[in-house]
Amino acid sequence: MWVVRSTVMSVTNARQRLWTAILCGLGLLAAQPSLCSAKYADITPFKLLGVEGDLSARYSLDDYEQTSGGGDKTYQTRPSFEEEISVLTQSYAYHPDFLNMDLGGGLLLVQQDFDSDQGKNNTRESLYNLTAHLNFLQKKPYPLRLFYDRSNPSVTTSLAGRFLVENTRYGMNASLLEPFSPVTLNLEAFRFESDGSGFSTTIDQTTDQAAIRASKSYAGGNSVRVSYLWNETDSRSGSPGLPIQQTVTTTKTTDAGAVNIFGSEDQVRLTQLFTYINQTLEPQQEPSSELDDLRYSYDMRWTHTTKTQSFYQYRLQKSDRSEVNTTNRNARVGASYEQEQGWHGDMDIHGEKEDQDTTNFDRKVYGTRGAIGYDRAIRYGSMQLGASMRLDQTDQSTGDTDIVQVFDESVTLAGTTPVALQNEFVISSSIVVTNQANTQTFIEGLDYDVRVIGAVTEIQRLIGGNIFDGQTVLVDYQYRSGGDVKFNSFNQNYFSNFKIFRFHDLFARYRDLNQSVKSGQPTTPLNDIQNLLLGVRVEYPLLSGWLVGGEVNYEDQDEDISPFTRKLYKAHVETALPRTTRLRVMGRREFVDNENSPEDVDISQVIAQLTSRPWLRTAVNAEADYEKDTGGTQNRRRRALAVGLVWLYRKLQFTLRGEHIDDKQGQVTQKNNKIRGQLIRRF
Numbered sequence: 001m002w003v004v005r006s007t008v009m010s011v012t013n014a015r016q017r018l019w020t021a022i023l024c025g026l027g028l029l030a031a032q033p034s035l036c037s038a039k040y041a042d043i044t045p046f047k048l049l050g051v052e053g054d055l056s057a058r059y060s061l062d063d064y065e066q067t068s069g070g071g072d073k074t075y076q077t078r079p080s081f082e083e084e085i086s087v088l089t090q091s092y093a094y095h096p097d098f099l100n101m102d103l104g105g106g107l108l109l110v111q112q113d114f115d116s117d118q119g120k121n122n123t124r125e126s127l128y129n130l131t132a133h134l135n136f137l138q139k140k141p142y143p144l145r146l147f148y149d150r151s152n153p154s155v156t157t158s159l160a161g162r163f164l165v166e167n168t169r170y171g172m173n174a175s176l177l178e179p180f181s182p183v184t185l186n187l188e189a190f191r192f193e194s195d196g197s198g199f200s201t202t203i204d205q206t207t208d209q210a211a212i213r214a215s216k217s218y219a220g221g222n223s224v225r226v227s228y229l230w231n232e233t234d235s236r237s238g239s240p241g242l243p244i245q246q247t248v249t250t251t252k253t254t255d256a257g258a259v260n261i262f263g264s265e266d267q268v269r270l271t272q273l274f275t276y277i278n279q280t281l282e283p284q285q286e287p288s289s290e291l292d293d294l295r296y297s298y299d300m301r302w303t304h305t306t307k308t309q310s311f312y313q314y315r316l317q318k319s320d321r322s323e324v325n326t327t328n329r330n331a332r333v334g335a336s337y338e339q340e341q342g343w344h345g346d347m348d349i350h351g352e353k354e355d356q357d358t359t360n361f362d363r364k365v366y367g368t369r370g371a372i373g374y375d376r377a378i379r380y381g382s383m384q385l386g387a388s389m390r391l392d393q394t395d396q397s398t399g400d401t402d403i404v405q406v407f408d409e410s411v412t413l414a415g416t417t418p419v420a421l422q423n424e425f426v427i428s429s430s431i432v433v434t435n436q437a438n439t440q441t442f443i444e445g446l447d448y449d450v451r452v453i454g455a456v457t458e459i460q461r462l463i464g465g466n467i468f469d470g471q472t473v474l475v476d477y478q479y480r481s482g483g484d485v486k487f488n489s490f491n492q493n494y495f496s497n498f499k500i501f502r503f504h505d506l507f508a509r510y511r512d513l514n515q516s517v518k519s520g521q522p523t524t525p526l527n528d529i530q531n532l533l534l535g536v537r538v539e540y541p542l543l544s545g546w547l548v549g550g551e552v553n554y555e556d557q558d559e560d561i562s563p564f565t566r567k568l569y570k571a572h573v574e575t576a577l578p579r580t581t582r583l584r585v586m587g588r589r590e591f592v593d594n595e596n597s598p599e600d601v602d603i604s605q606v607i608a609q610l611t612s613r614p615w616l617r618t619a620v621n622a623e624a625d626y627e628k629d630t631g632g633t634q635n636r637r638r639r640a641l642a643v644g645l646v647w648l649y650r651k652l653q654f655t656l657r658g659e660h661i662d663d664k665q666g667q668v669t670q671k672n673n674k675i676r677g678q679l680i681r682r683f
Helices: 002-025
Strands: 044-067 073-094 099-116 119-136 144-151 154-157 161-176 184-197 202-218 222-235 247-262 268-282 290-303 308-321 324-338 342-356 361-378 381-397 403-413 432-435 448-453 456-461 471-480 485-500 504-520 529-541 547-559 564-577 581-594 601-612 618-629 636-649 652-665 668-682
Touching (some): 403 456
Antiparallel strands (some): 044 073, 099 119, 119 144, 154 161, 184 202, 202 222, 247 268, 448 456, 547 564, 652 668
């Protein structure tokens, strides 16, 4: 009997060993030895590790109304209900080290009504979400990841309100890691599709991208990396209020970098970066349809002692765009000294050269700079003193013309606050503003306004146009470089800051820029500047949790082109209220008087913020903001109110938020009302 039982057990064990060997051998040899040495219980055709998900109901309301100076009124109202259920599972096939998976999906039901001055309609949609992530051999030096994601997230903009976008992303990511490969290699490829539309925004974009990256770290801190990325974006996105032109942007980027450490105590660190970008735009748009951009940087830092360091820097940028070929080179050599408290400073010798082959424009700048500072504790606080000086000589030749072309300067337009362009003496008629996808060109006077204050040119968003609040746009323009001239500039800066009794800050700054012509005749005026800034800042903690504070600034800038004075007054008070409530109220008055421009500033602003936890599991927040500027040629005013509530009980959460925004700019008034509510149960 014992012999029979032993024989049966031996046969059973042999079958188990044979089954284990077969599983290890059928395509899983790449995972040895971990799989074959794993416990038999870990090997199974499929095992579910966990399930999570949620059930939610959402309500949103977007109400938009605009009134122009002539009395014309437009409105749009969009209420919507959404119900969604989603499930995500974690599992593996054969063994968790061979293939682990995140699989899930969900159903989204949308009921939406639309009412406007142009008519009414409604939609009923059934959408789905899907997630599939397959992770092969994640603990091996040759992991592979395949993924597919389809989602319907919401997008919110100032003009379009809230609307759903259908996003689809699928692709792969594979790597070869050390020590299997002498260098770390990574290969990535994916496609991303996005489609959706709101009141005044349409998203229709497809992106294909492939990249290969290699990197190697060696010898204690040394590293080298190189990569190649190909990206093609096909876009029809933009505002329905303007024509949308389909554009295909193809970008090829080659990137390399190295970090090297030298010295017996690793006291020398050298960083080098190289980037080459080739970008084409179809259909071609003159004069900026193709770009070849090469950049190289060399940065060496030498630590001599714990307090002293020297640096050696070189930058090269060569940009060829249509008929404009520009090369920039600059070099900087210097040293710095710093201690925890007391004296610190730095100095350098620098040079810069910019030229354009097509226009024969050439500019050379070389000089020296030095800065010194002193920090120390004093009897009733601390003090900081500092000074810097810079002496430069500029020698420029404009060749055929003194006009310089700038492409794709990135500008973010928030609210109706004007934003200055980077260069002075801009030719206003040359300004072209487009969206980032280059599918639309915005219209001056409808979408944005151009303001000129002295030598500075500003772009200002108009609330009745097609640029939404916070949108980043691209600006092409030309500016005057100043003609054939050689001049010296001497720039001095002095500052001080005294902190007294922990609650008072007294600060002052003085700047003096003096420029003198050595030869030639500038076509734009040189601008000597004397700037004085004085200020005091206080913040007092009082009894019973009260906090009061404020700030006063006075700035006077005397310059040749556009002198101005600025006064700033700020105050705030903060206090604790019953039921774990905190209230903060802030006020601001700012005046800017531009002597040679009617575009002044006269801002009044009040902000109130409240946070509270009035009941168990409940949080409430509210913010009110009022701002008015009557200093310029076009008055602007903004009133905003937002209230939010969050209630949480175990896995049940309810959120509610309402917003009201009332903007007025010139004769145009725009009102936005938003309500967002969600009830979600997680499981």
